[in-house]
Amino acid sequence: MINPKEAHIKPLPMPDADSEAYWRGIREGKLLLQHCKQCGHVQFYQQAICRECGSEHLEHRPASGRGTVHSFSVVYRAPGPAFKHDTPYAVLLVELAEGPRMISSFVGDDPLAVTFDMPVELVCEPVGDTGVVLPRFRAAR
Numbered sequence: 686m687i688n689p690k691e692a693h694i695k696p697l698p699m700p701d702a703d704s705e706a707y708w709r710g711i712r713e714g715k716l717l718l719q720h721c722k723q724c725g726h727v728q729f730y731q732q733a734i735c736r737e738c739g740s741e742h743l744e745h746r747p748a749s750g751r752g753t754v755h756s757f758s759v760v761y762r763a764p765g766p767a768f769k770h771d772t773p774y775a776v777l778l779v780e781l782a783e784g785p786r787m788i789s790s791f792v793g794d795d796p797l798a799v800t801f802d803m804p805v806e807l808v809c810e811p812v813g814d815t816g817v818v819l820p821r822f823r824a825a826r
Contacts, residue, residue, distance in 0.1 A: 695767040697817045703731045706745045712818045714809045717745040718783055729785035750807030751825060752781040757791070757799050775799045779822055793823035 700708040707730075710717035719728045719735075722744060726737035734741050756778040763769040775796035780786050791799055792808055804825035809818050 692766045695812075697812065697815060698819075703733055707731045708818075710745065710747070711809050711820050712816075714818075716748040716750050716781075716807050716820060718748045718781070718785060719743045720746050727783050727785055729781070729787050748807075749782045752779040752805055752822070754778070754799060754801055754803040754805060755780040755786055756801070759796050759799070773797070777805070777822055779805055787820075789820055789822050791823065792821045798824070 698704075698708060707717050719731055720726070720743065721728070721735035721737060721740050722742040723740035724735060724738040726735050728736055728743075731745075733743075735743060754777055757775050759773050759775050760768075761773050763772050768774075773796050775791035777789050777791055777799070778786055779789055791805075792810065805822040806825045808821045808823050810821050811818050
């Protein structure tokens with residue numbers, strides 16, 4: 686159960702051994718995707734093995750940061766006190782130019798302006814003075 690004193694604090698990502706390189710890339714302003722050296726599969730989210738062939742020979746490569754909105758939802762009712770002042774906001778399922786899909790949120794414009802197949806681009810957004818940077822998307826320019 687959440688301590689009521691902590692209910693107003695947004696959760697932050699906690700990198701692990703598989704995702705540390707990804708989060709380091711986001712802090713540096715680039716989206717890193719895993720590429721399998723054996724079969725060429727490109728995957729997101731990070732894992733120790735290729736989901737296509739099972740190979741452990743993966744490498745991180747910078748992605749373009751561009752994609753299209755595959756699906757989305759505009760949130761009007763905050764899931765908790767920490768998100769109360771953010772509503773309305775759009776949660777996106779972005780199909781990246783490189784193929785994988787990732788969930789993120791929309792920034793920069795009216796969330797009601799989001800549409801299916803809308804071109805978007807990555808924005809690496811710092812979270813206060815926490816040292817954490819989150820991947821978000823805005824309408825492509």
